[in-house]
Amino acid sequence: xxxxxxxxxxxxxxxxxxxxxxxxxxxxxxxxxxxxxxxxxxxxxxxxxxxxxxxxxxxxxxxxxxxxxxxxxxxxxxxxxxxxxxxxxxxxxxxxxxxxxxxxxxxxxxxxxxxxxxxxxxxxxxxxxxxxxxxxxxxxxxxxxxxxxxxxxxxxxxxxxxxxxxxxxxxxxxxxxxxxxxxxxxxxxxxxxxxxxxxxxxxxxxxxxxxxxxxxxxxxxxxxxxxxxxxxxxxxxxxxxxxxxxxxxxxxxxxxxxxxxxxxxxxxxxxxxxxxxxxxxxxxxxxxxxxxxxxxxxxxxxxxxxxxxxxxxxxxxxxxxxxxxxxxxxxxxxxxxxxxxxxxxxxxxxxxxxxxxxxxxxxxxxxxxxxxxxxxxxxxxxxxxxxxxxxxxxxxxxxxxxxxxxxxxxxxxxxxxxxxxxxxxxxxxxxxxxxxxxxxxxxxxxxxxxxxxxxxxxxxxxxxxxxxxxxxxxxxx
Amino acid sequence: xxxxxxxxxxxxxxxxxxxxxxxxxxxxxxxxxxxxxxxxxxxxxxxxxxxxxxxxxxxxxxxxxxxxxxxxxxxxxxxxxxxxxxxxxxxxxxxxxxxxxxxxxxxxxxxxxxxxxxxxxxxxxxxxxxxxxxxxxxxxxxxxxxxxxxxxxxxxxxxxxxxxxxxxxxxxxxxxxxxxxxxxxxxxxxxxxxxxxxxxxxxxxxxxxxxxxxxxxxxxxxxxxxxxxxxxxxxxxxxxxxxxxxxxxxxxxxxxxxxxxxxxxxxxxxxxxxxxxxxxxxxxxxxxxxxxxxxxxxxxxxxxxxxxxxxxxxxxxxxxxxxxxxxxxxxxxxxxxxxxxxxxxxxxxxxxxxxxxxxxxxxxxxxxxxxxxxxxxxxxxxxxxxxxxxxxxxxxxxxxxxxxxxxxxxxxxxxxxxxxxxxxxxxxxxxxxxxxxxxxxxxxxxxxxxxxxxxxxxxxxxxxxxxxxxxxxxxxx
Ligand SMILES: NC(=O)c1ccc[n+]([C@@H]2O[C@H](COP(=O)([O-])OP(=O)(O)OC[C@H]3O[C@@H](n4cnc5c(N)ncnc54)[C@H](O)[C@@H]3O)[C@@H](O)[C@H]2O)c1
Ligand SMILES: NC(=O)c1ccc[n+]([C@@H]2O[C@H](COP(=O)([O-])OP(=O)(O)OC[C@H]3O[C@@H](n4cnc5c(N)ncnc54)[C@H](O)[C@@H]3O)[C@@H](O)[C@H]2O)c1
Numbered sequence: 001x002x003x004x005x006x007x008x009x010x011x012x013x014x015x016x017x018x019x020x021x022x023x024x025x026x027x028x029x030x031x032x033x034x035x036x037x038x039x040x041x042x043x044x045x046x047x048x049x050x051x052x053x054x055x056x057x058x059x060x061x062x063x064x065x066x067x068x069x070x071x072x073x074x075x076x077x078x079x080x081x082x083x084x085x086x087x088x089x090x091x092x093x094x095x096x097x098x099x100x101x102x103x104x105x106x107x108x109x110x111x112x113x114x115x116x117x118x119x120x121x122x123x124x125x126x127x128x129x130x131x132x133x134x135x136x137x138x139x140x141x142x143x144x145x146x147x148x149x150x151x152x153x154x155x156x157x158x159x160x161x162x163x164x165x166x167x168x169x170x171x172x173x174x175x176x177x178x179x180x181x182x183x184x185x186x187x188x189x190x191x192x193x194x195x196x197x198x199x200x201x202x203x204x205x206x207x208x209x210x211x212x213x214x215x216x217x218x219x220x221x222x223x224x225x226x227x228x229x230x231x232x233x234x235x236x237x238x239x240x241x242x243x244x245x246x247x248x249x250x251x252x253x254x255x256x257x258x259x260x261x262x263x264x265x266x267x268x269x270x271x272x273x274x275x276x277x278x279x280x281x282x283x284x285x286x287x288x289x290x291x292x293x294x295x296x297x298x299x300x301x302x303x304x305x306x307x308x309x310x311x312x313x314x315x316x317x318x319x320x321x322x323x324x325x326x327x328x329x330x331x332x333x334x335x336x337x338x339x340x341x342x343x344x345x346x347x348x349x350x351x352x353x354x355x356x357x358x359x360x361x362x363x364x365x366x367x368x369x370x371x372x373x374x375x376x377x378x379x380x381x382x383x384x385x386x387x388x389x390x391x392x393x394x395x396x397x398x399x400x401x402x403x404x405x406x407x408x409x410x411x412x413x414x415x416x417x418x419x420x421x422x423x424x425x426x427x428x429x430x431x432x433x434x435x436x437x438x439x440x441x442x443x444x445x446x447x448x449x450x451x452x453x454x455x456x457x458x459x460x461x462x463x464x465x466x467x468x469x470x471x472x473x474x475x476x477x
Numbered sequence: 478x479x480x481x482x483x484x485x486x487x488x489x490x491x492x493x494x495x496x497x498x499x500x501x502x503x504x505x506x507x508x509x510x511x512x513x514x515x516x517x518x519x520x521x522x523x524x525x526x527x528x529x530x531x532x533x534x535x536x537x538x539x540x541x542x543x544x545x546x547x548x549x550x551x552x553x554x555x556x557x558x559x560x561x562x563x564x565x566x567x568x569x570x571x572x573x574x575x576x577x578x579x580x581x582x583x584x585x586x587x588x589x590x591x592x593x594x595x596x597x598x599x600x601x602x603x604x605x606x607x608x609x610x611x612x613x614x615x616x617x618x619x620x621x622x623x624x625x626x627x628x629x630x631x632x633x634x635x636x637x638x639x640x641x642x643x644x645x646x647x648x649x650x651x652x653x654x655x656x657x658x659x660x661x662x663x664x665x666x667x668x669x670x671x672x673x674x675x676x677x678x679x680x681x682x683x684x685x686x687x688x689x690x691x692x693x694x695x696x697x698x699x700x701x702x703x704x705x706x707x708x709x710x711x712x713x714x715x716x717x718x719x720x721x722x723x724x725x726x727x728x729x730x731x732x733x734x735x736x737x738x739x740x741x742x743x744x745x746x747x748x749x750x751x752x753x754x755x756x757x758x759x760x761x762x763x764x765x766x767x768x769x770x771x772x773x774x775x776x777x778x779x780x781x782x783x784x785x786x787x788x789x790x791x792x793x794x795x796x797x798x799x800x801x802x803x804x805x806x807x808x809x810x811x812x813x814x815x816x817x818x819x820x821x822x823x824x825x826x827x828x829x830x831x832x833x834x835x836x837x838x839x840x841x842x843x844x845x846x847x848x849x850x851x852x853x854x855x856x857x858x859x860x861x862x863x864x865x866x867x868x869x870x871x872x873x874x875x876x877x878x879x880x881x882x883x884x885x886x887x888x889x890x891x892x893x894x895x896x897x898x899x900x901x902x903x904x905x906x907x908x909x910x911x912x913x914x915x916x917x918x919x920x921x922x923x924x925x926x927x928x929x930x931x932x933x934x935x936x937x938x939x940x941x942x943x944x945x946x947x948x949x950x951x952x953x954x
Binding site: 126128132215217221222224241243273274275282287288289290291292330333334337338340341342343344345453454455457458459460476 | 603605609692694698699701718720750751752759764765766767768769807810811814815817818819820821822930931932934935936937953
């Protein structure tokens, strides 16, 4: 597939406000202008950076409007009132702006909505007044889903529809179908949550990692007191300082000593009483092979686990363990190491690699484990060179996200009255079809890897040899 | 001081065999040729690399002889017999050659000896037939010191006299004197082990880190499946896969859960039942500030702790906790991360940075903590540029080592009958005087840093608030 196989233009007559114009926003803009048939001047970018420098230049060149403004709890309603009304679109690609506030406003005003992360207002991730449980994505997700309790479905609001969270929920379904086919299960396609969970249970999928290895690099090396990443430093550090979280599988025998359940809500996930940036797990991707990765909290860890639950949520008959296992680019690994040494006080300087990247690949997929074939990874392998061919102002990392944003926007415009939806509730084939042209090589790979492989030869380790797929075997201690 | 302030030539009439010609050996050669008055053809380099390429060229250019040979338990005696006799010098800068075997041979043949690490024969560090305790530096040190039990003192053999182990033992003494002066203690210089330990006790030095931060980088970035370092990859990986070890202080309240004492020997140190490369500690250097570093086992952790012990070694009245806290160059941090992900199976490719280094500093010193002024770091701050000015074929890292080797060789030639000595037993001022010209800037810096600083604001942590200097407060868990 190539981008030209995508329908050239989806007509959109409304206005679209994009909040936030960082790594992702800048990469989304050319995709929207390419695939949405709308007057550029109906598109407004709203972000706090004062409009002098690059920002104004970029938006001006694209013919879209730019409004330098930071949304706050005090001003957001008024700011949006002036720009959007029923049938319009609010595309939230910001940090430090409450998704729940924006979703609530959109639901009340008939405005379509999409974001790639459920964000709190500035400081919400590290507010010392909040208990650990309140600083989780679990809590943010519950707050967002609570907005659903409305009589009718309301305007479409797609929650967390980037690459991950987002795309990976669709990859999971695609991977389940491949496993079913390869294991000779009858090929009726599941329909709805119960059937998908039933298929995962039949296949005996016990653990799902969102297993990502980013090898991009370029430009000067990371300097002392600098955090370097291939996407938002702020957003990554924020989520890295949240408690580690994971969808908690029905096969798990023992809650980790530092693991905690939640009092209320879906019960799909637990959190650990430590930052994700300080929590390493063993994982695997096709190019990287076995690796240590970071268990950073993400919405998909909860939503996928929740979607694949059967039975009483508090004591499910079936649920896989689901979490992110992220090996960011090398400069970001070094940045995390330095950040830990600084007791989680962010470095003074930040740098997001994009135009300066000179080589590397982002391999982002889902690793389904525990089934009859052991482990199966399915996902996108996208090089920096290919990403640039496909769309300007993007890196391999950003394009996997922006393609998913584009797909979500296109879908929402066609289905404007579906209410609040998580990625797991979308038609996965349609969405993959929409972003597929931008995802580079789609790779499916079986592996005999388990987290017990190669362990214990040098030092005794506490392992559960009876079941390789116990979380304690993945965790690096 | 500049190198020219060193006595130009110390006459040496014997033969000198240098075993090993890697990062350190190649850096030592120009120093020896500069400061030793000896015929170059009396100097023989012995290393397994077949003499075609760079090695032969380098030695030929210097006018020294090169013998391509790998020493083994079977051939070493014969090989040395042919090259060395009483009064000659064996300079052991190899890996995979048993120091104990060479020391034994030298003692028996009246040959002077110096090494920078007590190495076992090939495979000794990871021999699965050996228990953990036998894979420690504690065990290697005991085996070497056992050779001392001879009637007379015998020919001088300097054990572990590189930068660390080596120089840092002298830095500790210099730092103790500075603390004593600054705290107004009478300035009589301690003489001998008991008095030095007594001074450390009076000053209430509880913890000593060998705190090193290497910021050198250059050349291509670390590739997948490659280990990059600023000195021997093999030696670093070997010691990183040994159990973490630390001199165990009398102020420590609780043995770590994974800590073990030894059955016999000096009792100065314990080991942890995990590799040092997987053991992080909080430490501090002047340029880096607070950092996470690796608790890699080293001979000095044991010898310094042993030297500063007062009372019954098993229940000492006084002993500081002593260990290495190493932040290697960034590419090595990434290499360690990858190595851990490979369950400690060495990467296929190795690269030692030397000529390709384009910037950076090695800050290597001792951090004395717990005394009235909190923390005091004293050591060498050497940039790559300065190192190259001072001596060709060296980096900042290697020159700190090779200068100490040079100083040890010069001293041993003047004092050829001192028997086996650890760095702690040498006259520190004389040795610092000999290598000082090559150490760049000597820096002494007080700090109010403690391992409790900045802790616990984001997550609860188990801390010993009564005594910041407990090992549990330093350790990263
Ligand atoms: N789901 C995914 O795959 C995925 C991937 C990457 C990023 N994200 C999310 O996308 C969002 C943006 O990421 P990014 O890499 O572009 O971040 P970025 O830091 O590069 O950009 C963030 C943008 O938000 C703007 N902003 C900050 N405060 C604001 C305020 N008060 N009002 C309006 N705008 C404000 C900034 O000015 C900037 O334009 C983050 O929430 C991030 O977590 C999701
Ligand atoms: N004390 C310190 O400060 C310090 C610092 C750096 C290195 N070291 C030690 O110095 C030694 C050398 O370090 P390096 O960085 O030069 O290592 P390197 O790996 O660069 O070189 C090692 C040398 O040993 C040789 N060698 C390997 N097997 C041999 C054998 N069987 N017989 C003879 N020679 C053999 C290699 O060919 C090579 O020339 C190591 O023991 C290391 O731990 C000590």
